[in-house]
Structures are given as C-alpha cells and as structure tokens.
Amino acid sequence: MIKRLAALVLLTFVSSSLLFAQTDWIRTGTGLGVEKVRLAVPDFKAAGNDAQTAPLLTVFNETLWNDLDNAGIFELVSKSFYPLSVPGTPPELQLAAWSNPPVNASMIAFGNFGVSGSDVAMQGWLYDVRNTGSPMVLGKQYRDPASPANARLQAHRFADEIIFRLGGGINGIAESKVYFISSRSGHKEVWQMDYDGAAQTQLTHLSSIASLSPRVSPDNTRVIFSTYAKRGLELVMYSLELGRMVSFPAYNGTNISPAWSPDGSKIAFSSSMHGHSEIYMADSAGANPKRLTVSSGHPDSSPAWNPKTGAQIAFVSGRTGLPQIYIMDADGTNVQRMTDTGYAVSPSWSPNGQLLAFAWRRSYGPGAPGSQDIYLMDVTTRQWVQLTHDSGTNDFPSWSPDGRHIVYESKQGGRSQIWSMLADGAKQHALTTSGENSQPNWSWK
Amino acid sequence: MRLSEMEPGNNIYLEREPWGGFLTWSAGLHVALFGSIIIYSAIIGSRHGENWGSTEFGDAMSATLVSRAPVPLPAPAEQTQNLVANESKGLTESQPKAVEQQPEALPIPDRNAKKKPEQRTSPEKPRTPPPEDNRVPFGQGGPVSGPYGVFTANNAKGGFSFTGAAGDFGSQFGWYVDVVRRKVSENWMKYEIDPTISSSSRRVYIVFDIMSSGEPTNVQIEQSSGVPSLDQSAIRALQRIDSFGPLPGGYRGSKVSVEFWFDYKR
Numbered sequence: 001m002i003k004r005l006a007a008l009v010l011l012t013f014v015s016s017s018l019l020f021a022q023t024d025w026i027r028t029g030t031g032l033g034v035e036k037v038r039l040a041v042p043d044f045k046a047a048g049n050d051a052q053t054a055p056l057l058t059v060f061n062e063t064l065w066n067d068l069d070n071a072g073i074f075e076l077v078s079k080s081f082y083p084l085s086v087p088g089t090p091p092e093l094q095l096a097a098w099s100n101p102p103v104n105a106s107m108i109a110f111g112n113f114g115v116s117g118s119d120v121a122m123q124g125w126l127y128d129v130r131n132t133g134s135p136m137v138l139g140k141q142y143r144d145p146a147s148p149a150n151a152r153l154q155a156h157r158f159a160d161e162i163i164f165r166l167g168g169g170i171n172g173i174a175e176s177k178v179y180f181i182s183s184r185s186g187h188k189e190v191w192q193m194d195y196d197g198a199a200q201t202q203l204t205h206l207s208s209i210a211s212l213s214p215r216v217s218p219d220n221t222r223v224i225f226s227t228y229a230k231r232g233l234e235l236v237m238y239s240l241e242l243g244r245m246v247s248f249p250a251y252n253g254t255n256i257s258p259a260w261s262p263d264g265s266k267i268a269f270s271s272s273m274h275g276h277s278e279i280y281m282a283d284s285a286g287a288n289p290k291r292l293t294v295s296s297g298h299p300d301s302s303p304a305w306n307p308k309t310g311a312q313i314a315f316v317s318g319r320t321g322l323p324q325i326y327i328m329d330a331d332g333t334n335v336q337r338m339t340d341t342g343y344a345v346s347p348s349w350s351p352n353g354q355l356l357a358f359a360w361r362r363s364y365g366p367g368a369p370g371s372q373d374i375y376l377m378d379v380t381t382r383q384w385v386q387l388t389h390d391s392g393t394n395d396f397p398s399w400s401p402d403g404r405h406i407v408y409e410s411k412q413g414g415r416s417q418i419w420s421m422l423a424d425g426a427k428q429h430a431l432t433t434s435g436e437n438s439q440p441n442w443s444w445k
Numbered sequence: 446m447r448l449s450e451m452e453p454g455n456n457i458y459l460e461r462e463p464w465g466g467f468l469t470w471s472a473g474l475h476v477a478l479f480g481s482i483i484i485y486s487a488i489i490g491s492r493h494g495e496n497w498g499s500t501e502f503g504d505a506m507s508a509t510l511v512s513r514a515p516v517p518l519p520a521p522a523e524q525t526q527n528l529v530a531n532e533s534k535g536l537t538e539s540q541p542k543a544v545e546q547q548p549e550a551l552p553i554p555d556r557n558a559k560k561k562p563e564q565r566t567s568p569e570k571p572r573t574p575p576p577e578d579n580r581v582p583f584g585q586g587g588p589v590s591g592p593y594g595v596f597t598a599n600n601a602k603g604g605f606s607f608t609g610a611a612g613d614f615g616s617q618f619g620w621y622v623d624v625v626r627r628k629v630s631e632n633w634m635k636y637e638i639d640p641t642i643s644s645s646s647r648r649v650y651i652v653f654d655i656m657s658s659g660e661p662t663n664v665q666i667e668q669s670s671g672v673p674s675l676d677q678s679a680i681r682a683l684q685r686i687d688s689f690g691p692l693p694g695g696y697r698g699s700k701v702s703v704e705f706w707f708d709y710k711r
Contacts, residue, residue, distance in 0.1 A: 128619060134695065164690060
C-alpha cells in the first residue's frame with residue numbers, strides 16, 4: 001500500500017515538473033523579402049472643447065504622421081481609405097473595419113488629444129487589428145504644459161514607442177538632433193535642428209570667417225568643431241549644457257575633421273601640427289595628442305570611428321594620388337584601402353559597424369564629368385551601392401542612430417542645403433531652405 | 446487470622462484490576478503513531494526535500510522577485526492561455542464524413558428455392574453523423590488566418606508555425622513574431638552563401654531563445670542544410686542581432702524559444 005502511494009506521489013511530481021519544463025515555442029522562417037508593416041494612423045480625436053485644442057491637434061497629427069512615415073519600416077495606409085468613424089478610444093475601435101479591404105491594415109495607431117486647463121493631454125494606443133483575441137500592443141498617455149513644442153514632443157515620443165516595438169528594439173530617432181553649419185546669420189556658425197528640420201536654432205556666435213565639421217559627443221553634451229582663429233583652423237569645443245564655449249587646447253597648424261570615439265573618451269582629428277596633415281588621436285579634453293598615420297607627405301584626413309566596436313577608424317588619404325577611403329585599427333595598424341578609383345571623401349560608419357557611407361566621384365578628371373554622389377559600402381565584402389542619382393553635388397553623409405537614415409549635404413543649383421533620406425536612398429527631402437547650410441552631423445541618440 | 450487476612454494492605458495485592466484493556470489500547474495507539482510518522486516521512490517528507498524553496502510552495506518566496514532580479518535564475522516558464530477565438534476561421538472546413546455505400550449483397554438464389562429474393566424499393570437515407578465534440582468546427586478555429594503565413598521572395602522562401610503542445614505565444618503576440626521574422630530577414634546576408642551550391646532547394650533549421658530583454662541566446666543549428674556556408678550565414682544573421690526588443694509586457698514568462706528556418710534556392 002505504502003509503495004503504491006509513494007509511486008503515485010512520485011509520478012505526480014515527475015509529470016508536473018515536465019509540465020513546467022515546457023516553454024513557449026515560436027517556429028518561424030525567412031527569405032530575403034522584408035515587407036513593411038501596413039499601419040493605419042487616423043487623426044487623433046479632439047478631447048474636450050478648449051479653443052487651444054484644434055491648432056495643437058493639427059501640429060500633433062502632422063508630426064506623428066511624418067515621424068511614422070519617415071521611420072522607414074512602415075507602409076502608411078492613405079487616409080482616404082479610412083472608415084468614416086475614426087476611433088478615439090479602444091471601445092470605439094472596430095477591428096474588422098480596419099483589417100478588411102480597402103484599409104487592409106495590420107496595425108492601427110489611434111487615440112485622443114486635448115487641452116484641459118493649462119496642460120495638453122494625449123492618450124494613444126497601438127492595436128494589432130488582425131489579432132482579435134488580444135489586439136493591444138501598446139497604450140500610452142502623456143501630459144505636459146500646453147504648447148506647440150510639447151504637442152510635437154508628445155507626437156515624437158509616441159512615434160518612438162511604436163517604432164521601438166515594431167522595429168525590433170531599435171530606438172526611434174524622433175528626439176534626435178542634427179548639428180550643421182549655416183551662414184544664414186551672415187557668418188558660418190554651428191546650428192542645431194530636430195531630425196525633421198523643425199526648431200532650427202543657432203548655437204554659436206563666433207563671427208569667424210569659417211567654421212567646419214561640427215561633431216556632437218556620444219552623450220549629447222558637447223560639440224567639437226573647427227573654426228578659423230588666431231593660429232589658423234583650430235579645434236574648439238561648445239558645451240550644450242552650459243550654452244557656451246569651453247576651453248580646448250590649440251595645436252599648431254591646421255586642425256580639422258574631429259571625430260568622437262563611441263565611448264566619448266577620445267577624439268581623432270586631422271592635424272598638420274608636425275608638417276603634413278595626418279590623423280591624430282587625443283583624449284576628450286585635448287590632452288596627449290598621438291599620431292596614428294604615417295604617409296610622408298601625403299595628406300590623411302576625415303577620421304570616422306566604427307561606432308559599434310570603437311576598434312577601427314575609417315579615413316581619407318591621398319597617398320596614391322586622388323583621395324580614397326581607407327580603414328585602419330584604432331592604433332594605426334592594419335591599414336586597408338576600400339575604394340579603388342575616382343575621388344572618395346567624407347566616410348561615415350553605420351551604427352552597426354557593417355557599412356560605410358561616403359561621397360564618391362567615380363570618374364574624376366578632365367573629360368570625365370562624373371557627379372559626386374553618396375555611396376554605401378559593405379566593409380567586409382566591399383560591395384557598394386549608389387544612393388543619390390542626378391541630384392547635384394552631394395557630400396558629408398552622416399548616419400542616424402537607428403542606422404535607417406542618412407543626412408547629407410546636397411548642392412543642387414546655387415546653394416548647398418541639408419537633405420535627409422532613408423539608408424536605401426528612398427524618401428530624399430530637404431531639411432533646410434534658407435541661407436547656405438552644410439556639413440550635417442546626426443546626434444548619437 | 447481472618448481479620449489480619451482482611452487487612453487493607455493485603456487487599457491491594459489481592460484485588461485484580463482490569464489493566465489489560467488499557468495496555469492493549471496504549472500499545473496499539475503507539476504503534477499507530479509511529480507507523481503514521483514513518484509513512485509521513487516516507488511519502489510527504491520526501492516531497493519537502495525535493496521542493497523546498499520552489500515557487501510553488503510557501504508564501505515567503507515571490508516568483509516575480511526572483512525573475513526580475515539580475516540573477517540569471519531560470520524563472521518558471523509560464524503557459525500562455527490559448528484563446529480559441531470565434532472571429533477567425535479555422536484551417537480547414539470539417540466536412541461530414543461520407544457514408545460508404547456498401548454494394549448491396551444480393552443473396553444467390555437457391556436453385557431449389559421457389560421464393561424470389563426480396564426487392565428493396567427505396568434505399569435508406571444516409572444518416573448525418575453526430576458532431577464530434579472534440580473538433581473545432583469550420584469558422585471557429587484559432588488564429589490561423591492571422592497576419593502571418595508562408596511567403597516567397599525571389600529565390601528564397603520561408604514560413605513558420607507554432608507548436609500546439611506548448612503555449613500560445615504566437616497568436617497572442619503575433620506582432621512580436623512579425624518583428625522577429627523581419628529582423629532576421631534584414632540581417633541575413635545572402636552573399637555569404639557559397640555561390641556554387643547546386644540548384645536544389647536547401648533548408649537549415651536554427652533554434653534560439655529570446656530572453657525577456659529581447660536578446661537572442663543559445664543559437665544552435667537544429668538541422669543542417671548540408672551546405673556549411675548556408676548554415677553559417679544563418680548563424681551569423683542571428684549573431685548580428687543585439688536585440689529584438691523586449692518581450693511583450695503581457696507575457697510573463699522569462700523567455701521564448703524560436704525555431705527558424707532558412708530556405709535557399711539558387
């Protein structure tokens with residue numbers, strides 16, 4: 001009797017432990033086709049009767065739509081296909097109306113937005129309309145003092161949440177910044193703007209004849225750039241936290257094209273402090289400059305760190321005549337040439353470390369009127385692809401932190417402006433219009 | 446003499462009191478007590494030994510506390526509820542079973558018999574079988590018509606399914622499964638595959654776990670395609686991925702396991 005009882009108890013435990021050892025399994029597979037998520041984004045409903053609501057709601061809806069449209073991972077369903085009754089809260093949502101033709105969406109982002117008192121409040125949801133069992137993916141609400149800037153900020157935050165969930169854990173870039181040089185105030189100064197070209201503001205007031213190549217630090221606290229001062233082109237540092245210039249040692253010669261290491265502890269730059277232009281590396285305060293390249297007499301410039309590993313630097317060298325893209329280890333060893341022909345400058349390394357973006361004039365010289373375009377190159381295979389075509393002279397590509405966008409300078413007609421595009425060359429559009437704008441640099445986060 | 450014999454002191458020894466019954470009861474109860482202790486330690490005591498401190502017993506331990514802590518302890522895997530939804534249609538329509546018509550056996554007429562065989566005038570109507578109570582009828586199946594399915598692109602193909610035995614992650618969090626598929630697709634570099642492989646279609650099965658942070662771990666080849674470069678390209682696609690994004694908030698398990706197949710045909 002006891003034996004039988006013990007056996008029964010043992011059996012119960014074995015089976016229950018087997019039950020708990022089970023885990024959820026997904027079985028899935030792939031080809032190469034990467035289809036985009038079909039997302040419906042109806043205008044948010046106005047909540048409340050405050051007179052301020054309507055103008056802010058317009059700003060909000062426009063910003064949210066643009067953020068999601070520019071994300072590069074969605075196919076937004078045109079608003080003309082939407083049902084007449086647009087949901088503002090989950091009980092108002094009819095899943096079938098959005099999942100069936102003509103909308104055919106797989107996801108819907110909706111919600112309501114309104115001013116109450118001095119605050120602007122927003123409630124937003126993301127629903128999987130094909131999943132009738134548990135459709136909610138995301139629900140968020142924000143409350144901030146009422147202003148157009150905060151309406152934009154709330155739209156940016158909600159868009160970033162959606163992109164983070166559906167984009168595979170890559171943070172959205174809606175709150176990132178672009179730093180650039182603009183001459184619209186009469187002098188070339190460092191400016192900053194939102195990633196979509198909004199809120200363009202002037203940072204420096206140096207009144208120098210030239211400022212070049214602004215580069216923001218990985219922690220978004222400082223911008224280093226090159227400006228024409230007493231001793232020629234010097235590296236200077238601007239603190240975004242203090243809103244003023246901070247001290248940085250002045251080296252001899254011409255010092256240009258600084259680049260931050262991904263941990264923010266070092267700066268690589270090109271300097272002619274010992275005669276020829278070579279790549280140097282110093283710590284972030286400018287101390288202990290150390291020479292990395294040796295190319296006796298031929299210029300090396302434009303270093304760019306591999307942001308993923310921090311172990312490699314891409315740079316431009318004229319050691320074989322026309323400038324070409326090279327890469328080397330961060331200690332100056334293991335130099336490899338990447339481009340084989342033409343005139344290649346301005347390398348920028350993608351956040352995942354796999355691709356180099358650069359400006360290339362593939363046939364250069366008399367009788368070869370090639371245009372300068374933005375190209376991508378796979379670092380391991382050296383296969384390349386052209387991103388811009390027939391659109392003037394393009395230069396200074398800079399990657400977005402999500403690795404899906406590139407901002408660059410394009411001169412079409414008389415003036416150069418800042419443009420932005422997806423990293424496959426789609427959705428090219430200008431971010432600036434007034435004055436002459438150049439040398440953009442996208443923040444690290 | 447008699448008086449002395451009748452002394453109270455002597456009477457004590459002479460009287461017979463009924464002790465036997467109490468002694469028997471006492472011995473019996475003691476045996477029962479020790480017996481029950483032995484049984485208890487043999488059966489229930491062993492249970493304590495194996496399971497003390499587990500999350501199923503005792504109120505002092507909290508499962509969520511352990512799983513949230515940065516200690517890499519395996520949290521008890523949780524089963525997601527299978528919602529048999531009524532809105533989406535099932536995979537197949539269950540047709541009523543066709544009644545097999547046996548060819549009518551006519552008895553061979555006996556030569557000597559004078560009676561003719563009976564002629565049946567009307568055939569019996571086929572009876573509709575009673576519905577089986579363990580079958581999900583057409584139109585009331587699970588999320589088969591969800592936002593996923595097999596797809597093809599150029600000369601590469603893929604698809605996925607979910608095991609029925611374990612939980613129901615795929616139907617509850619279909620969007621996350623889509624994210625996983627897209628992300629792996631993006632990171633699969635076809636140029637890593639040996640261009641000289643034969644024209645027949647090859648498939649490699651990869652298994653890996655996704656931790657709650659979204660990080661893929663334990664990437665292994667479950668079944669090789671026979672082409673080392675294809676196997677390697679599939680492994681590398683997973684190695685390039687830092688994170689798929691945190692697992693959905695509504696999912697309380699510590700990880701999900703994924704089986705992913707890569708089809709390649711030149």
